[in-house]
Every structure is written in C-alpha cells, then in structure tokens.
Amino acid sequence: MGASGEGAPTVGMEPGPVPVIGPGEPRRRPDAALVLLGHGSTLNADSSRPVREHASRIRQTGLFAEVATGFWKEQPTFCGCLRQVVSSRVFIVPMFISEGYFTEEVIPRELGMIDGAGQQVRHRRVGHQDLHYCLPVGTHVSMTQLILERARGIVTQFPGASGPPPEPGRTSLYIAGHGTGNNENSRKSVEVQVSEIRRLGIYPEVHGVFMEEDPRIEDCIRSCATRDLVVVPFFMSDGLHSQEDIPVLLGESPGTVASRMRSGQPTWINPTVREGRRVWYTPGIGGDPRMLEVVLERVAEAEAAAA
Numbered sequence: 001m002g003a004s005g006e007g008a009p010t011v012g013m014e015p016g017p018v019p020v021i022g023p024g025e026p027r028r029r030p031d032a033a034l035v036l037l038g039h040g041s042t043l044n045a046d047s048s049r050p051v052r053e054h055a056s057r058i059r060q061t062g063l064f065a066e067v068a069t070g071f072w073k074e075q076p077t078f079c080g081c082l083r084q085v086v087s088s089r090v091f092i093v094p095m096f097i098s099e100g101y102f103t104e105e106v107i108p109r110e111l112g113m114i115d116g117a118g119q120q121v122r123h124r125r126v127g128h129q130d131l132h133y134c135l136p137v138g139t140h141v142s143m144t145q146l147i148l149e150r151a152r153g154i155v156t157q158f159p160g161a162s163g164p165p166p167e168p169g170r171t172s173l174y175i176a177g178h179g180t181g182n183n184e185n186s187r188k189s190v191e192v193q194v195s196e197i198r199r200l201g202i203y204p205e206v207h208g209v210f211m212e213e214d215p216r217i218e219d220c221i222r223s224c225a226t227r228d229l230v231v232v233p234f235f236m237s238d239g240l241h242s243q244e245d246i247p248v249l250l251g252e253s254p255g256t257v258a259s260r261m262r263s264g265q266p267t268w269i270n271p272t273v274r275e276g277r278r279v280w281y282t283p284g285i286g287g288d289p290r291m292l293e294v295v296l297e298r299v300a301e302a303e304a305a306a307a
Contacts, residue, residue, distance in 0.1 A: 179210030
C-alpha cells in the first residue's frame with residue numbers, strides 16, 4: 001500500500017526555552033572542567049547540535065570553571081579537546097547511547113585513558129590534571145522514562161486524520177539503534193530498554209531494531225502485529241541517521257527526504273501510513289533538556305568513584 005502523510009512533521013530540536021537544571025541545588029565545582037564528547041558529522045550539521053547546546057546551557061549555570069566539547073567527526077576533535085581546558089580536574093562525559101565501540105575503544109584511545117595493558121581506565125593523572133572518564137549518558141536509568149515520554153507525546157501531538165490516537169495497549173513500540181559488528185555492547189543499551197519497557201506491560205509489543213544488525217529497521221513495519229506503531233530513535237541527535245537514514249529505511253523515498261532537507265522541513269510526517277499501518281516516528285532523545293541532569297549525575301558518580 002502507498003504512503004500518505006496525515007499530520008504535521010516531527011523531527012527537530014526541543015522548542016522554546018527549557019529549564020537548565022532540575023529541582024534542588026546542584027553542586028558547583030569551581031576547580032573543574034566539564035568536557036562533553038559527541039560523534040558529530042561532516043554531512044549533517046544537526047548531529048552535533050545537542051552536545052553544543054547542552055554545553056552552552058551548562059556553561060551559563062557557572063557550575064564548572066570551564067565547559068568544552070569534542071567530536072569524532074568535527075572540530076574540536078577528541079584528541080584536541082583536552083587542550084581547551086586548564087582546570088585541575090576534568091570530567092569527560094560521553095554523550096553517547098551505549099557502552100560500545102566509541103566509548104570503550106575509540107575515546108579511551110584518543111584521550112589516553114588506557115593503562116599499560118591497553119585496558120580502559122576511568123581515572124588518570126596527566127601533568128597537573130586529574131582526568132575522570134564518566135559513563136555514557138545513554139546507559140542512565142532515566143532513559144526508559146524519556147523513551148516512553150517520546151512515544152506517548154508524539155501520538156498525542158499528532159493524532160492523525162484516519163482515526164483516534166492509538167492506545168498504548170494496541171500499539172507496538174520499536175526502539176531503533178545503530179548496531180555495529182565492531183563491538184557487541186553497542187546494541188546492549190537498546191536491548192536493556194526493550195527488556196525494561198516490556199516488563200512494564202504498557203505496550204503489547206516492544207522490539208529493538210537496528211541499522212546495521214538484525215532485526216533491521218526496514219523490517220519492522222511488515223513484521224508488526226498491530227495497526228499502529230511508534231518508532232523511537234535511540235540516538236543522541238536528530239542528525240544524519242535519525243533525520244535521513246531511518247526515514248528511508250521506514251519507506252520514505254530518498255528523493256522526498258532530500259527534498260524536505262533542502263527546504264528545511266522535517267523528514268517524516270506523523271503519522272504516515274505504510275503497508276496499511278500508521279507509523280509515528282519521534283525525535284531522538286538527545287535534545288531533551290533533562291539530559292543536563294544526567295550529565296551532572298554522571299560527573300557525581302565519577303567523582304565518588306575516584307574519592
């Protein structure tokens with residue numbers, strides 16, 4: 001069956017002003033620098049936007065003496081980002097979804113966070129600086145709630161013209177990740193979320209699907225047992241993969257996606273009908289303002305572990 005767009009578009013950053021930090025008085029660290037690391041992209045400028053925006057918001061709070069960023073595919077690079085800061089303590093937070101290829105291999109190698117046996121270390125003294133390598137934000141316990149709120153919010157915001165908004169009990173939820181053969185842990189964060197949301201019993205079907213591993217994103221619509229499904233991209237940004245690649249994998253034509261990108265339109269219309277099913281597709285979770293609280297918790301964990 002052909003596709004029809006029934007509602008408004010979705011993919012984009014969070015609208016309007018947002019609270020910088022949640023309730024309570026966060027601890028200030030005037031002797032410390034915070035470095036946020038992201039993937040970045042030479043092909044899509046939106047890839048690094050959440051990391052840069054989170055860094056800007058944290059910088060405005062004055063909680064750290066310095067706040068810097070580093071990227072794999074953009075400037076400043078992973079290996080160059082530490083030259084931006086001079087504080088005696090440096091907390092490095094990977095703005096990545098999983099403990100996988102980048103967080104366990106690439107970043108430790110680039111930053112020298114490895115021991116004599118080539119194993120990753122979480123704390124290292126370099127010159128006058130204590131470097132603290134934090135856990136990635138995407139493995140934090142709060143990710144489950146963010147995914148559920150993305151799924152609920154998109155069908156409420158864009159109910160569609162062909163019927164009422166779907167009830168969770170009659171909807172399938174798909175969590176889309178990258179997946180890679182480079183590191184088996186790269187898909188683990190998606191599988192953890194699938195298991196946790198299944199346990200809650202909100203949706204009759206909850207599945208993880210991947211770009212580069214089985215089960216594949218492009219198969220989720222034809223394998224879905226319900227009329228309605230929501231796909232949540234478990235990515236830190238609305239960049240190349242979530243804005244361009246996944247809409248194509250879900251059945252949108254590459255030409256349509258490219259045309260929408262050129263004209264500044266979001267690349268998916270909610271809901272879109274594919275093969276007789278209504279498909280909602282949410283923004284990635286990385287732009288959520290509560291990520292700032294997750295960053296601060298990761299810093300506190302690393303600080304406590306090194307005490």
